[in-house]
Amino acid sequence: MNVLFNTDKLTRLIANLQTFTGIRTNTFDAAGKDIQLSGGHSDFCRLINASPEGHARCEACDARAVEKCLTARNAYSYRCHAGACETVLPVFESGTPIAYLVFGQLLDDSSVKQQWENAEKELGWYQGDLAELKEAFLRLRRFSPREMAAYAEILEALAQYIQQEGIIRSAEYSDLQKLEMYLDRHYMENLSLKRISADLHMGTTKLCTLSKKLSGGRTLTWLIAQRRVNAAKSLLLKSDEPVSSVAESVGFSDYNYFTKIFKSVTGITPSAYRKTNRS
Known part of the structure; x- marks a missing residue:
């Protein structure tokens, strides 16, 4: 699926969220790949991602979370492979997830010591300074499960806004806009389904x-x-051209057909429209 991102608006929204809440929010594409619009990683995640193995583990963890979210079709909260709290939720278009919003790099409000001990058990692969990593882990912001659930609800509302405003949209809507712009530019020409299909490289x-x-x-x-x-x-209001000339100017070669179509749309004939709206 080809998905288009309005990166300027999306970056501004994410930056405003982080400024207001202090919570880092990222955006993933439909395949679960981080499109990297956030303000960066916490120190802990930066250390984890510094090694190729750590980065690969993060990507694999993200992909699994997106799969779970896709199955649930709802927000999915979890502990990442390194022990931080994360939540991923979908941005839908016509019932299909086209992107994901992800927030995390957090701890919950349970014992920080216990959270680190649990994380350390999964970090046997880490080759860096474990003491430095621990210090970075302990600096992660803490929120209660209720607070994280509340933030997830806010992001769900934001996801709907993002889709409705076209900040993230599928290529189908891009094709829709292409058709609309094409018709606006060429409506007065001799158009057919075959010609438009060829010009826009779209099937009929x-x-x-x-x-x-x-x-x-x-x-x-x-x-x-x-x-x-x-x-x-x-044209009928701005010019004194005969109605037949107006018809030709806008693409109708048959005056009678023009009158018929005009009346079906407006309820009156072209001549009556000119007379009524000029008086």
């Missing part, structure tokens, strides 16, 4: 599907006619 079936999404269930022909009628309305 996909074009018909996109047209229905763009028009609320109507056809590509209706979308073209709508733009032509809107342009004709403007």
